[in-house]
Every structure is written in structure tokens, then in C-alpha cells.
Amino acid sequence: MGSPLYQKVIDTIVARIAAGELLPGGMLPSETQLAGETGVSQGTARKALMMLEQHGILRREQGRGTFVTARTPDSSLFNFFRLRERNGEVIRPELIDERLCQRPATDIERATLQGAPQTVIEINRVRSLQGVASAIETAVVPADLFSGIERRAPLPSALYVLYQQAYGCIVLHADETIVAIAAGPEEAKILEIGEGTPLLQVERLARDILGRTIERRHSIYRTDRLGYMVTLD
Amino acid sequence: MGSPLYQKVIDTIVARIAAGELLPGGMLPSETQLAGETGVSQGTARKALMMLEQHGILRREQGRGTFVTARTPDSSLFNFFRLRERNGEVIRPELIDERLCQRPATDIERATLQGAPQTVIEINRVRSLQGVASAIETAVVPADLFSGIERRAPLPSALYVLYQQAYGCIVLHADETIVAIAAGPEEAKILEIGEGTPLLQVERLARDILGRTIERRHSIYRTDRLGYMVTLD
DNA sequence: GAGTGGTCTAGACCACTTT
DNA sequence: AAGTGGTCTAGACCACTCC
Numbered sequence: 001m002g003s004p005l006y007q008k009v010i011d012t013i014v015a016r017i018a019a020g021e022l023l024p025g026g027m028l029p030s031e032t033q034l035a036g037e038t039g040v041s042q043g044t045a046r047k048a049l050m051m052l053e054q055h056g057i058l059r060r061e062q063g064r065g066t067f068v069t070a071r072t073p074d075s076s077l078f079n080f081f082r083l084r085e086r087n088g089e090v091i092r093p094e095l096i097d098e099r100l101c102q103r104p105a106t107d108i109e110r111a112t113l114q115g116a117p118q119t120v121i122e123i124n125r126v127r128s129l130q131g132v133a134s135a136i137e138t139a140v141v142p143a144d145l146f147s148g149i150e151r152r153a154p155l156p157s158a159l160y161v162l163y164q165q166a167y168g169c170i171v172l173h174a175d176e177t178i179v180a181i182a183a184g185p186e187e188a189k190i191l192e193i194g195e196g197t198p199l200l201q202v203e204r205l206a207r208d209i210l211g212r213t214i215e216r217r218h219s220i221y222r223t224d225r226l227g228y229m230v231t232l233d
Numbered sequence: 234m235g236s237p238l239y240q241k242v243i244d245t246i247v248a249r250i251a252a253g254e255l256l257p258g259g260m261l262p263s264e265t266q267l268a269g270e271t272g273v274s275q276g277t278a279r280k281a282l283m284m285l286e287q288h289g290i291l292r293r294e295q296g297r298g299t300f301v302t303a304r305t306p307d308s309s310l311f312n313f314f315r316l317r318e319r320n321g322e323v324i325r326p327e328l329i330d331e332r333l334c335q336r337p338a339t340d341i342e343r344a345t346l347q348g349a350p351q352t353v354i355e356i357n358r359v360r361s362l363q364g365v366a367s368a369i370e371t372a373v374v375p376a377d378l379f380s381g382i383e384r385r386a387p388l389p390s391a392l393y394v395l396y397q398q399a400y401g402c403i404v405l406h407a408d409e410t411i412v413a414i415a416a417g418p419e420e421a422k423i424l425e426i427g428e429g430t431p432l433l434q435v436e437r438l439a440r441d442i443l444g445r446t447i448e449r450r451h452s453i454y455r456t457d458r459l460g461y462m463v464t465l466d
Numbered sequence: 467g468a469g470t471g472g473t474c475t476a477g478a479c480c481a482c483t484t485t
Numbered sequence: 486a487a488g489t490g491g492t493c494t495a496g497a498c499c500a501c502t503c504c
Contacts, residue, residue, distance in 0.1 A: 182431045276495080297470065
């Protein structure tokens, strides 16, 4: 094998997390223990741990230990819900409507979602921000990967916490395409705005810790008082 | 001093780059040389170099050496111009109009831009994408930091390359706020669209290698055929 | 072949947290 | 006091690039 030793250590840790042996929030063995288990030196185990920390998979605290990053409602909100007040403050969205349905996957869903699923679950939700209906979200996930999710309704506000806790899918990364659209009759009615009002449309592909695309999400936001904040580097 | 040794190494390298002693694209001394110069071990110098590589400030190539990241027109386009075709392909924008003016800074500009400038340069440009006027950009920079920039008109398409090559400001990071707006009479005329057409408005604060906010940028995009692509993690 | 970064080891000491 | 991660060192060997 041409891969470095630390990569093997990384792979075993990621596999253990994905398999549920290491639970989010749980503590890993110490550097020396891990080194012994995997047959490498402490420095090499350390390198693996530091790389996983930088990927956001682990959290390390001096004097305490190394822990699996838990996707809490707060961290999920902060990382993957990008609507902010104009001054940058985080907003707590409120769920005001939710519908789930199971349906055949479209071609593009089959082509992009993990496992090329024949069937998907579609989750339609409307969120209210500061008392104003402001977001229409449609999440689509493979039915086989998230079997039984429809029986868990009503779902928590932060879906990614559910994905992690109930299905072991830790969402770490998302690619988004943002465009401006005019409100159609549907959106106008739900958001209580005039037809033609400019809205932000965000298409998201979310990937989990294993790099699998596990969700397609289509969101529409009112941005008359709020802004969608992102970072480039 | 309570700071680790590698931080000192990082600081000296960043200072040398900011001072123009190390030019973008230029090669740094080898790990062992750098270790000797700064009085640390090779491993410590290595750690500093790796951290700078992860911040995008350096680029390391096995067998060749370590180089200062050069902001080329291509890399600048790729990193900081996020309009893409719907399939994700990069687009080369064309400059079709440019105006510069010098004016007093507004309160918010003085509060956010490096050095609390009294005077700023405003750069207004219109870009065409695939033959269609599609972007109206307004960049505002401190006049003292970019003195004489008005005499360089017409400016290159990639402003960040100019900032780097002529003024030593290496832009590495940007925070953006995105909202949907309706085209007003001005935008409608320039972009040859109907008033009220939904447009994407992006407000950007760009920071350089020293963490200084050196540019405020206000961009308006047609997104009827293109999309603004970003990544979250 | 000489010089570069990439990997790996073994061990030392420090700072912090917990008991 | 014991255990954890954080820093630092010194040295080895490998893979790659360039001459």
C-alpha cells in the first residue's frame, strides 16, 4: 500500500465513527493508546488526530481528551443555516409547517444521491423567522438510507442532528448554488408576499463524513430583512 | 513570551511577505535553512510552513520547494468570482465598462476599512458574461493604501491580482452577505432587463494576509442563466 | 547526485484538567 | 498525582525534481 500510515489511522477512526462504535460527543483513546492499537508511533497517531480535527470531525481539548464532534442543534444552525440578521447575528428559525412523502427518485436525484436510490423521501417545511413566514425548504434523501424517517414526524428543526443521531450520517460539507427568482403564486401565498417579489433560491448538495451525497435541498428565502451569509477563502 | 516557537516563525514569514521581501511566486528557504535562520529545529519550521500552506499563504511541492502563493488571474477568478454555469463550469467575465472616482469615505466605510480612511477610491465596473451584460460591481478601497490606483486605469479584470502585484495586499478571505433584490431603473438599463427583475446582490468584505479589511465590494448579478456557487463546512 | 518536501520514529518537557 | 493534549527536538528514510 502506497498510502501513509496516518491515513490508515484516519480511515479506522472514520470507519468507527460511521459504524457507530464511536458516538458523537464520545471520547477517543489517548494518542499513546491509539498508537499502540494501530501499530504506529504516538507522533503518527497525533498527526491523524490533528487532521481529523481540522476536518471538523474531532475536537481536541488539552488536558481532557479527544472527542467526536457532535452536531448539536446549535452548531448545525450556525454552520448550515446561513440566514443572518443584517448585523450578522444568528437567527433561530421556527417550524410552522411540515409534510413528508415518499416518491420515486427523479433522474437527477438518482444520479447524485448516495446509492442511486429508486425511492426518496421528500420533506417539505416552512419556517418562520422573527414571526414572519420566510423560508420554504424541500429536502430530499434516499429512502433506503433513512428508512422509517417518515414515522418520526414531526422532525426536529435541525435535520442534520437527526441524520446523525438516528442514522449515523454526519453532515460536514455542502455545495450550494444561489440564484434570485421571482415569487410564483405558490411562494407568494405561503410567504404572504406579492407575486414577483425577489426571493433567494438555494440548491444544496450535502455530503457526510464518508463523502456521500446524502441530501438534496431546495430552499427559498425572503431576504428583505435578512441576508444569506457565506465565507470565501 | 507564551507563544509557541512556530508562531514566531509564522510571523516572520508573513512579515517578510507583507514587506515585499518574499514576492508572490517566489521560493522560500528550505526547511533546514529556515530552521537555522530562526533558531528552531527543522520539525518546528516544518510545522510553521504547513500551517501557512493550510491558510493558503504558501504552496509546497515535493522535490521542488515552498513558494509564496501567487494570486494569478486564474486562481483569483476561481476563488473569488463565484458565478458559474449551472453545471458548475467556470465563466470568464469580460469587462465592458469602468469608472473610478475618489470621494470621502462614508461612516460605515471608515468604520470597517483598514486605517479608518477619510478618503476612498470607488471603482465601478460592468461585466459581460457570455456576451450578456450580467454584473455591476462597485469596489471601494482606502485611498491611502492604494494611492495612485486611479492612474492605472483601465484596471485588470482581476482586481485582487493588482492589489497583490502593485500594493502587496494579498486577499485571502472574504465575508459575503447575499440578498435578492428587484432591478431598479439603473440596473434595468445597464443590464438590459425589465425593472423588477430579480437580481442577486452580494456585499463583500475582503481581508488580506494580515487580516486587514482592504475592500468593500457591492455586486449585482443576473442569475437567470448562471448561479452563485459557494461551499459550506 | 544533490536538494527538496513527505513520512515516521522516539523521546523529552510543558500546560492543562481531573481526581 | 495521574492522565491528557501541546510543543519541540534530532534523526532517519523515502519520493520527487532538477541538473
